[in-house]
Structure formats: structure tokens, C-alpha cells
Amino acid sequence: MTDLLGAAIAHPNIAFIKYWGNLNDDLRLAANSSLSINLAALETRTMLAFTSDDNPSSDTLTINDQQITGAALQRVTAFLDVARDMAGTRLPARVTSTTNFPIGAGIASSAAAFAALALAASQALHLPLTEPALSRLARRGSGSACRSVPGGFVEWQAGSRDEDSFAFSIAPANHWGLVDCIAVIEDQQKQHGSTAGHALAWTSPLQAARLADGMRRLDLCRQAVMQKDFEALALVVEQDSHLMHAVMMTSQPALFYWAPFSLTIMKLVPAWRRSGIPVCYTFDAGANAHVITTRDFASTVANKLGELDGIKQIITSGVGGSARLWTKDLDGTNND
Numbered sequence: 055m056t057d058l059l060g061a062a063i064a065h066p067n068i069a070f071i072k073y074w075g076n077l078n079d080d081l082r083l084a085a086n087s088s089l090s091i092n093l094a095a096l097e098t099r100t101m102l103a104f105t106s107d108d109n110p111s112s113d114t115l116t117i118n119d120q121q122i123t124g125a126a127l128q129r130v131t132a133f134l135d136v137a138r139d140m141a142g143t144r145l146p147a148r149v150t151s152t153t154n155f156p157i158g159a160g161i162a163s164s165a166a167a168f169a170a171l172a173l174a175a176s177q178a179l180h181l182p183l184t185e186p187a188l189s190r191l192a193r194r195g196s197g198s199a200c201r202s203v204p205g206g207f208v209e210w211q212a213g214s215r216d217e218d219s220f221a222f223s224i225a226p227a228n229h230w231g232l233v234d235c236i237a238v239i240e241d242q243q244k245q246h247g248s249t250a251g252h253a254l255a256w257t258s259p260l261q262a263a264r265l266a267d268g269m270r271r272l273d274l275c276r277q278a279v280m281q282k283d284f285e286a287l288a289l290v291v292e293q294d295s296h297l298m299h300a301v302m303m304t305s306q307p308a309l310f311y312w313a314p315f316s317l318t319i320m321k322l323v324p325a326w327r328r329s330g331i332p333v334c335y336t337f338d339a340g341a342n343a344h345v346i347t348t349r350d351f352a353s354t355v356a357n358k359l360g361e362l363d364g365i366k367q368i369i370t371s372g373v374g375g376s377a378r379l380w381t382k383d384l385d386g387t388n389n390d
């Protein structure tokens with residue numbers, strides 16, 4: 055039997071309205087709906103082969119030329135089991151992935167990884183999945199991965215069961231020329247993964263208040279995006295980031311993702327905004343600042359960040375499209 059092959063490309067996303075906490079950890083059913091943009095300049099490329107060879111007899115995973123074992127491989131195997139169950143096969147897979155950005159440092163690497171893996175696996179296993187079905191499958195690997203399946207400005211309706219918890223595009227990538235200037239403050243793997251963090255969200259007395267106000271923030275954010283109202287966007291994006299980090303910091307045990315320099319950026323960016331630059335910040339489960347601006351101001355903001363001591367790298371990205379198949383010849387020639 056020949057190998058079943060798939061190859062796909064996906065972008066990470068940055069959430070304007072965050073997902074933190076699950077109703078069901080196993081199915082990764084989010085406690086609240088969220089909204090994000092895909093990041094065009096950052097991508098994960100994944101190739102996968104389900105093989106009937108006896109060697110290897112279990113899944114293998116290579117990320118950026120490094121053989122991965124342990125918990126990360128188990129997570130991929132658990133995810134592939136979902137796809138294998140859908141296709142009625144037990145074949146092990148060889149997965150090879152490359153990224154063009156630091157992984158595990160609050161740049162949603164798992165979102166791009168599982169969106170690409172879901173698409174590559176569905177191609178290899180001949181699963182005819184609609185976009186919502188693919189988004190649901192990606193969600194099983196990493197909740198936020200469901201938002202890297204559709205393109206542009208994306209909303210994940212949390213829903214209450216597997217069938218109604220998926221993401222969809224609310225506007226295409228070219229709707230509004232926003233740019234994320236990512237100030238990399240730490241490029242090491244973060245200490246607390248988000249999977250464990252979601253489970254701790256419920257130990258914070260602030261999570262209930264954060265959720266109770268969630269729809270208001272989501273509506274404000276969606277409206278700001280649709281109307282391209284940067285000032286309204288800035289206020290709700292920063293508040294939503296603060297609320298998620300307040301829950302993290304008041305969990306038991308407490309999770310502190312910020313580094314001292316993260317706070318420096320939180321003080322500077324609103325001052326830049328007051329001086330007339332459309333700019334705001336948001337932080338995922340990491341110390342790195344996502345400084346959001348518009349295309350016209352991207353070089354001004356990147357230059358201002360570049361003048362600061364304490365930033366290792368600045369990565370800028372516009373809004374990206376959906377996950378897509380990677381048409382790659384077997385001899386390794388790229389066709390995209």
C-alpha cells in the first residue's frame with residue numbers, strides 16, 4: 055500500500071478577544087467566544103504521511119529538524135487519533151513541521167501547528183471536511199487552532215458542544231490593513247503551557263466576572279472591526295487582555311506570564327496612542343507584546359519599539375488568509 059500523504063500551511067493568530075478556560079477540557083470547548091486575526095508573515099508548514107510500514111510502528115514528529123518525543127508527541131498522537139477515528143484507520147503517521155517564528159513563546163505556535171496538521175491529515179485520509187468541520191477538528195488539538203482555519207478576521211463561537219464550537223471569518227484579510235508588531239521579549243519556551251492554564255482558570259474568582267462581561271466585549275470588538283474604528287478597538291482589546299491576565303494571576307497556583315519589560319510596553323503604548331498614533335497592545339500566554347497598529351503607522355511603531363532596550367526581535371505581520379493545502383512535489387519542489 056502506498057503512503058497517504060498530506061501537506062498544509064497555516065498561520066498563527068492573535069486574539070483581540072481571548073479564549074481562556076474550557077467547558078470541556080477533552081473536547082476543548084471554550085468557556086467564551088473569541089475573535090482574532092491571522093498573521094500573514096508567520097507560518098507553519100506541515101507534511102504528513104500515514105504509512106503502512108512497520109517501521110515506525112507509532113507516530114513520529116519532527117519540528118524544525120528536531121525529533122520530538124514525550125508529551126508533545128503524545129498530544130499529536132491524541133489529535134491524530136481523532137482524525138484516524140473519523141477515517142476508520144489505525145495507520146501511524148510521520149509528521150514533519152517547520153515554522154518561521156519562535157515556538158512556545160506566546161506566538162500561538164500551537165494554533166498554526168494544529169490548523170496545518172488538521173488540513174494535512176484530512177487531505178491524507180481523504181476526509182471531505184467543510185471549513186467548519188475542519189475548524190472543529192483543529193480545535194481538538196489546540197482550542198485557538200480552530201481560528202487559524204478560516205482567513206482574515208475570525209470569530210470562534212464557543213457553542214456548547216462539539217458540533218457548534220467552530221470558527222468562521224467575519225471579514226477577509228484585506229478588510230482592514232492592521233499590522234501586528236510583535237516585540238519578542240522572551241524567545242524561550244514558556245513555563246506554563248496554555249492547556250494546563252485553561253484548567254486553572256476556574257480557580258480564579260475573577261473568571262466568572264470575566265465571562266459574564268464576555269459578550270459585551272466581543273460585540274464591541276466585532277463592531278470596531280467592521281467599522282474600522284481603531285480607538286474603540288484599542289480600548290476593548292487592551293481591557294480584554296488585562297482581564298485574561300487578571301484571571302491568570304489570581305489562579306491557584308498563580309500564573310505570571312509577563313516579564314518586567316512587558317509592563318514597560320503597557321505604559322508606553324497608550325502614551326503613543328494619546329500622541330495620535332493608532333496603536334494598542336495585547337498579550338497572550340507569554341511575555342511578548344503584540345503591538346497592533348495600522349499599515350500606515352507600522353514602520354513608525356516598529357521604529358519606536360526598535361529604540362527600546364529589552365526587545366530581542368521585532369516581527370511585523372499583516373492580516374493573513376486561511377489554512378491552505380501546500381502543493382509540494384514528492385521530490386521536494388515547492389509549487390506555491
Ligand code: PMV
Pocket residue numbers: 068069071072073074088162164165196197198199248249252338339
Ligand atoms: O489554544 P490554546 O490552548 O493554546 O489557548 C490559547 C490561549 C490564548 O492564546 C492565551 C488566548 C487566545 O484566545 O488565543
